[in-house]
Amino acid sequence: MGSKMLNGARSLGRIVSVTGANAILMLDSPAHGGSAATRNQPEMGTLLAIDTPSSVVLAIVSALSVPVPVTRDDEDEIWIAEISLVGELSQCAAGTLRFNRGVTTYPTLGDRVRVAASSELKTAFCGFDAESVRVGTLRQEKSIPAVIRIDDLLSKHFAILGTTGTGKSCGTALILRAILTRHPAAHIVLLDPHNEYARAFREWAEVISPRNLQFPYWLLNFEEIVEVLIGDRSRKAEAEILHELIPIAKARYGSGRHDAANRHLRRPANDPGRYTVDSPVPYRISDLIGLIDERMGRLENKRDLAPYRQLRTRIQNISSDPSYAFMFGALTVHDSMIQVLSRIFRVPVQGRPITIFELTGLPTEVVNVVVSVVCRMTFDFALWSEGQIPVMLVCEEAHRYIPAKTDYGFEPCKRAIARIAKEGRKYGASLCIVTQRPAEIDPTILSQCNTVFALRMSNERDQNIVKAAISDSASGLLGFLAALGQREAIAFGDGVPLPVRICFDELPPDCLPRSTAARFTQYWQQAYGDEELLGQIVERWRSSGSTARDATVRGSFDGTLAPDDGESDEANTAGSGLYPSGRTDNSLGANPVPVGQPSPSAYVAQSVNPVSPASAKPVTSTGSALKLLRERLKQR
Numbered sequence: 001m002g003s004k005m006l007n008g009a010r011s012l013g014r015i016v017s018v019t020g021a022n023a024i025l026m027l028d029s030p031a032h033g034g035s036a037a038t039r040n041q042p043e044m045g046t047l048l049a050i051d052t053p054s055s056v057v058l059a060i061v062s063a064l065s066v067p068v069p070v071t072r073d074d075e076d077e078i079w080i081a082e083i084s085l086v087g088e089l090s091q092c093a094a095g096t097l098r099f100n101r102g103v104t105t106y107p108t109l110g111d112r113v114r115v116a117a118s119s120e121l122k123t124a125f126c127g128f129d130a131e132s133v134r135v136g137t138l139r140q141e142k143s144i145p146a147v148i149r150i151d152d153l154l155s156k157h158f159a160i161l162g163t164t165g166t167g168k169s170c171g172t173a174l175i176l177r178a179i180l181t182r183h184p185a186a187h188i189v190l191l192d193p194h195n196e197y198a199r200a201f202r203e204w205a206e207v208i209s210p211r212n213l214q215f216p217y218w219l220l221n222f223e224e225i226v227e228v229l230i231g232d233r234s235r236k237a238e239a240e241i242l243h244e245l246i247p248i249a250k251a252r253y254g255s256g257r258h259d260a261a262n263r264h265l266r267r268p269a270n271d272p273g274r275y276t277v278d279s280p281v282p283y284r285i286s287d288l289i290g291l292i293d294e295r296m297g298r299l300e301n302k303r304d305l306a307p308y309r310q311l312r313t314r315i316q317n318i319s320s321d322p323s324y325a326f327m328f329g330a331l332t333v334h335d336s337m338i339q340v341l342s343r344i345f346r347v348p349v350q351g352r353p354i355t356i357f358e359l360t361g362l363p364t365e366v367v368n369v370v371v372s373v374v375c376r377m378t379f380d381f382a383l384w385s386e387g388q389i390p391v392m393l394v395c396e397e398a399h400r401y402i403p404a405k406t407d408y409g410f411e412p413c414k415r416a417i418a419r420i421a422k423e424g425r426k427y428g429a430s431l432c433i434v435t436q437r438p439a440e441i442d443p444t445i446l447s448q449c450n451t452v453f454a455l456r457m458s459n460e461r462d463q464n465i466v467k468a469a470i471s472d473s474a475s476g477l478l479g480f481l482a483a484l485g486q487r488e489a490i491a492f493g494d495g496v497p498l499p500v501r502i503c504f505d506e507l508p509p510d511c512l513p514r515s516t517a518a519r520f521t522q523y524w525q526q527a528y529g530d531e532e533l534l535g536q537i538v539e540r541w542r543s544s545g546s547t548a549r550d551a552t553v554r555g556s557f558d559g560t561l562a563p564d565d566g567e568s569d570e571a572n573t574a575g576s577g578l579y580p581s582g583r584t585d586n587s588l589g590a591n592p593v594p595v596g597q598p599s600p601s602a603y604v605a606q607s608v609n610p611v612s613p614a615s616a617k618p619v620t621s622t623g624s625a626l627k628l629l630r631e632r633l634k635q636r
């Protein structure tokens, strides 16, 4: 049997086994009409076509092998390709081809297989113009655009996975930019632990950094405020006091402001039953301290005083700590929830559909809380907007926030992200997970990501985890991940028309996320730096002063972010050299820095930084910042 011409294309071989959505193709040998060139044609990820009486079945090559290799050149050997049946082109009434995912008519034994024709690939990939956008090209045929279907991609969540340096951040920026080009009134929140994305979105982005972060403490739920004010979860007595007094403080604030407005309500405004400890309602720290004092005054047993005293001291310390000025620094408490939501979720969008939270420079425990609140609010906002304002949360370095190990990570944050993953679809809350360590991510959250862009991944454990999370019939392709080239990915799931090997488009240089890779060759060309530079490094180092277990201000923090093995730990230290950690020596914190203004140490670090990102605007000179520090120290 010679190789037939099918739809103008040469047959590669025939089907010798069909099991469910997979089949085995025996490639033609030269003796059977094939040629060496033909044999070499199918590659991992190549899309093939099989003509059946009523349709053209599309299949992707997921493995290639020679079951019994021969040792002599003149012997012939059997070459086989394992293929996954992924889609189907069927004739419509008008005579045109229509593409469907999945297969209704299965190929049978002996059916001939060929490489899919360009026109067929075009039908499969270009038939969704209204709701899809281009992110690259098919590896197999560069003229065919690789598109994503926005609604399917976002409503069922997606993940971008790959070893460090393979192009995850660029891929994320590319996908988001493609979406934003088509949908300029989007609502996207991006958690950016390496401060790299502002550059990629420029005028589209509302950048929230330690310098302009404003987050009133009363927006925190009970677990979050306990993390901030108490930290150590074993101090149950103090947490119980907070649990009892916060609703009363909220009611006091309410009664002060809304007595007149609330007269018609059956419950009086100062009834603590009006609010739960989790209600996002303002209250005053002074009221909370006043309530603690009242309780202390009523206690008869002196031994019961200890937790009240400790809590009181902690509240006072934290609320005057410059690291927490963004939470406690406002001079007056007012109900700014609408403004906070408006800024974070871009309502109205005002030309900036993406909010980037730059987290470098925030102490670990603050990052815990900020990320937790942002994730929780993303879900709640979508929920209470009743799906009218769909929002998307992009979680870079997601292994930090949703680690697989139960005792790592900040529990409320994990729960908030898991909630978006599990229920977000119903309310229009979408999740994008970006990580280089899929094996370290909570597998239940990863498995909720219906679409996966898998870039090069050499670690077998990571590959297996991704394989387990992907239900796609073409998941066999994942074994090939170690061999993918730069900018190449295998895309699976509902967000793409077919599981396919794609090549992401190249981002223009001015839209690349800022690379955090050290440029050794550039900086090692000539002698660089002197004692002055070392002085600046030491100054930055000292003024950051934060570690996960920093206990200088509030006793024992438990450093709840997942430990990092050093591969990408800039977010938790001042190591990236971009910003200092926000925590400063407590001696500088006698007067809290007003919200919206950086602490003195932040001035120093920003101004002396030799590799400031484009977004960092030095606000004052090193000299004047040092002078300010000295003056503060003298005042003590």
Ligand SMILES: Nc1ncnc2c1ncn2[C@@H]1O[C@H](COP(=O)(O)OP(=O)(O)OP(=O)(O)O)[C@@H](O)[C@H]1O
Residues within 6 Å of the ligand: 162, 163, 164, 165, 166, 167, 168, 169, 170, 171, 174, 436, 487, 504, 505, 506, 507, 508, 512, 513, 515, 516, 568
């Ligand atoms: N789509 C693209 N367009 C242009 N350049 C790209 C693209 N993808 C990757 N690159 C190049 O590869 C480099 C590394 O990409 P990127 O920073 O996205 O990797 P990463 O996977 O996010 O790494 P890390 O795990 O360290 O965050 C980029 O600096 C860029 O030069």
Ligand SMILES: [Mg+2]
Residues within 6 Å of the ligand: 168, 169, 170
């Ligand atoms: Mg990255």
